Amino acid sequence: MENLEDSQYIAHLNGEGQDAPQQLIDHLIHVAELAESFATGPEMKQMAYQCGKYHDVGKYSKEFQEYIRGLMKGGVDHSSAGAQLLFRNREMNSVYEAMCIAGHHAGLPDMGSKLDTGEESSFCGRMKKRIPDYGAYMNELGKPEKLGIPMELLRSQNSIVNTMRMRMLFSSLVDADFLDTERYMNPHQQERGKFASIPELHAAFFDKLQEKGYLSAKNALNEKRCEILKRCIAMGKEPPGMYSLTVPTGGGKTISSFAFALEQAKKYGKERIIYVIPYTSIIEQTSYVLKSFLGNQNVLEHHSQVDYDDTNEDMLQKRLAAENWDAPIIVTTNVQFFESLFANKTSRCRKLHNVANSVIIYDEAQMLPTNFLKAVTQAMECLAKDFQCTEVLCSATQPALDDFFAERPKEIMDNISEMYKFFKRTKFQDDGLQTYETIGEQISRSKQALCVCLTKAEAQKVYAAVADQDNCWYLSTDLCPIHRHKVIEEMKRRLKAGETCRVVSTSIISVGVDIDFPVVYIEETGIDSLIQGGGRCNREGKHPLEESIVHIFQTEESQKSRFLKQERQCTQLTKAFIPDEISSPNAIEYYFKHLYQAKEVILDEKKILEKSNRLSFAQIAKDFHLIEDHTKTVFIPLDENAEVIANQLRLGVRNRELMRKAAKYSVNVYSGAFFHTKGLYEQLINDGYAIELDENLAILTNLEKVYDEKMGFHYHHEEGMGICW
Numbered sequence: 125m126e127n128l129e130d131s132q133y134i135a136h137l138n139g140e141g142q143d144a145p146q147q148l149i150d151h152l153i154h155v156a157e158l159a160e161s162f163a164t165g166p167e168m169k170q171m172a173y174q175c176g177k178y179h180d181v182g183k184y185s186k187e188f189q190e191y192i193r194g195l196m197k198g199g200v201d202h203s204s205a206g207a208q209l210l211f212r213n214r215e216m217n218s219v220y221e222a223m224c225i226a227g228h229h230a231g232l233p234d235m236g237s238k239l240d241t242g243e244e245s246s247f248c249g250r251m252k253k254r255i256p257d258y259g260a261y262m263n264e265l266g267k268p269e270k271l272g273i274p275m276e277l278l279r280s281q282n283s284i285v286n287t288m289r290m291r292m293l294f295s296s297l298v299d300a301d302f303l304d305t306e307r308y309m310n311p312h313q314q315e316r317g318k319f320a321s322i323p324e325l326h327a328a329f330f331d332k333l334q335e336k337g338y339l340s341a342k343n344a345l346n347e348k349r350c351e352i353l354k355r356c357i358a359m360g361k362e363p364p365g366m367y368s369l370t371v372p373t374g375g376g377k378t379i380s381s382f383a384f385a386l387e388q389a390k391k392y393g394k395e396r397i398i399y400v401i402p403y404t405s406i407i408e409q410t411s412y413v414l415k416s417f418l419g420n421q422n423v424l425e426h427h428s429q430v431d432y433d434d435t436n437e438d439m440l441q442k443r444l445a446a447e448n449w450d451a452p453i454i455v456t457t458n459v460q461f462f463e464s465l466f467a468n469k470t471s472r473c474r475k476l477h478n479v480a481n482s483v484i485i486y487d488e489a490q491m492l493p494t495n496f497l498k499a500v501t502q503a504m505e506c507l508a509k510d511f512q513c514t515e516v517l518c519s520a521t522q523p524a525l526d527d528f529f530a531e532r533p534k535e536i537m538d539n540i541s542e543m544y545k546f547f548k549r550t551k552f553q554d555d556g557l558q559t560y561e562t563i564g565e566q567i568s569r570s571k572q573a574l575c576v577c578l579t580k581a582e583a584q585k586v587y588a589a590v591a592d593q594d595n596c597w598y599l600s601t602d603l604c605p606i607h608r609h610k611v612i613e614e615m616k617r618r619l620k621a622g623e624t625c626r627v628v629s630t631s632i633i634s635v636g637v638d639i640d641f642p643v644v645y646i647e648e649t650g651i652d653s654l655i656q657g658g659g660r661c662n663r664e665g666k667h668p669l670e671e672s673i674v675h676i677f678q679t680e681e682s683q684k685s686r687f688l689k690q691e692r693q694c695t696q697l698t699k700a701f702i703p704d705e706i707s708s709p710n711a712i713e714y715y716f717k718h719l720y721q722a723k724e725v726i727l728d729e730k731k732i733l734e735k736s737n738r739l740s741f742a743q744i745a746k747d748f749h750l751i752e753d754h755t756k757t758v759f760i761p762l763d764e765n766a767e768v769i770a771n772q773l774r775l776g777v778r779n780r781e782l783m784r785k786a787a788k789y790s791v792n793v794y795s796g797a798f799f800h801t802k803g804l805y806e807q808l809i810n811d812g813y814a815i816e817l818d819e820n821l822a823i824l825t826n827l828e829k830v831y832d833e834k835m836g837f838h839y840h841h842e843e844g845m846g847i848c849w
Contacts, residue, residue: 136192140309155180170271184259208255213268235740240252356380369518370522399456400457486518498728520659552674553673596626603837701714
């Protein structure tokens with residue numbers, strides 16, 4: 125590199141296998157063209173091209189060119205230059221462009237105020253910042269054009285729409301920047317996008333449907349599932365927009381919703397299908413089903429429990445695709461999807477432009493986050509109207525969201541009441557107030573029974589009433605994941621073999637666990653959760669309806685508790701007005717309408733709409749978290765494999781692969797550090813039962829004292845009770 129000419133303006137140096145530097149003009153034009161291709165709509169494409177063309181003009185400064193040649197130490201701010209240049213256009217679109225350029229390394233900033241100084245990180249502050257002269261850009265790029273985009277096309281009355289448009293523009297820019305830089309620095313990673321096309325996947329899927337007999341009925345149950353499937357296929361040809369798919373448990377909604385999505389994607393040229401699921405425990409089942417139709421290589425899972433290493437080409441391709449969702453089929457979580465929609469960092473936002481022109485299936489739509497519901501539903505509506513998405517709200521307990529959308533989502537099914545009667549497997553019976561001992565006695569009278577409690581404390585009390593009997597199990601997050609898996613597999617084996625099996629669990633068993641009991645006892649909660657928990661009763665329809673009872677009970681403790689109080693009150697209200705059947709579509713709609721009315725004050729709990737109006741991107745990203753986690757991790761050295769992992773952790777190893785293995789042997793324990801007090805995590809360490817390895821991780825040192833095969837983690841500090849989440 126000693127032969128570099130001083131007149132050269134360099135973007136990057138020392139790319140793998142590269143003999144020459146990447147010229148700045150080449151980088152800018154390549155990024156501009158890529159960003160333009162990623163954007164949606166002619167106006168956004170114009171802005172994306174201009175963003176790409178000027179995003180790195182700060183690199184034309186003498187200071188940056190000396191820095192990249194190693195002639196000057198430290199860093200040089202090169203992102204503020206392009207932002208200041210475009211901001212001076214004083215057009216509405218220039219604010220969009222300038223803000224995206226300002227954030228293309230550190231993330232979209234808060235707008236701030238005119239009073240901010242050049243020392244502050246807000247956008248207004250950055251526009252006042254003194255930066256090195258970059259005027260040499262004129263020789264290669266010329267002045268930015270005034271695009272003349274009408275303000276009404278950019279400035280919506282809806283603040284969520286404005287911020288969504290800006291994030292989409294930002295996404296087009298930063299992904300283009302990442303990819304062009306990668307093209308120079310790591311050319312071997314250009315093996316992206318080698319997936320089957322939507323038409324190819326459509327053909328493979330429908331061939332498998334035929335092969336597996338999904339399109340032909342052999343009995344009444346399959347005939348009804350076939351009817352649902354064919355209806356979804358037919359409706360997939362309808363115009364893009366917002367849809368709901370209301371199918372009772374057992375109706376085959378995974379296959380049917382995906383058939384709708386593929387039909388829609390093929391007919392209307394949608395680029396990908398995104399399956400959004402509330403829990404990682406459900407993802408495994410959904411991905412397994414989709415992979416059995418489309419092949420492992422065409423389904424990309426993106427969530428906290430999956431790791432794509434570089435051991436083979438397929439894994440490398442999936443790891444690269446997970447960075448920007450450049451794959452035809454994505455299976456992800458509510459957390460990953462919605463937090464990305466409201467993110468400000470480049471790593472989270474670069475995938476967003478690939479959400480545009482997709483079919484998005486929201487599985488278990490009743491699990492949309494209540495405390496962010498206004499912002500989330502407005503973002504969903506924006507995806508459909510502005511970014512050419514087709515969206516499907518898919519649920520057996522469809523939430524009453526009509527009031528949150530300007531237009532009511534179109535229901536795919538046309539005979540919902542009839543379907544629910546056909547798939548009815550259980551009867552709900554209100555047992556009223558019960559003691560823990562009475563519940564235990566009722567469970568003991570059944571050879572096979574499940575009891576689902578609201579909290580771990582109550583589950584432990586019910587379990588204590590039956591624990592002296594053989595073949596009884598307790599299930600909660602007190603058991604580390606690998607321990608839970610073993611318990612669930614043993615339960616499944618016993619149920620299938622007709623052996624004694626009595627289980628007391630928290631709601632963890634209601635999600636993603638395919639298990640079937642002849643009788644279920646469930647503590648009163650929201651109707652959607654009652655139906656979900658009740659779905660563990662007579663799941664396979666092997667028992668007569670009259671004998672398959674889901675017993676709903678209350679306890680004195682739950683009556684006094686504030687936990688899920690509004691959900692329980694709305695359930696009681698629904699039972700009073702629709703007493704015959706709480707699992708009917710009418711009861712579910714009645715419940716959700718009254719629940720959202722009761723929760724009106726928290727439907728935008730973190731004031732996301734107000735912060736969006738102020739363009740406070742960094743603050744929104746900080747506040748928008750679906751799970752408020754006040755816990756820290758305690759690793760349980762449960763077996764020989766866990767000991768091997770523990771030794772690596774003690775040596776300071778913290779790579780992604782090891783941490784995912786460690787998660788299978790870990791429980792999350794309440795920490796008071798978030799509130800400047802002592803929680804169970806701190807007490808556990810102070811009492812000598814665990815050693816802290818770093819700020820958020822400890823290893824249990826006294827397994828015998830605080831963890832056993834029945835109750836899992838059961839430590840209680842003698843000065844008070846701790847909480848394990």
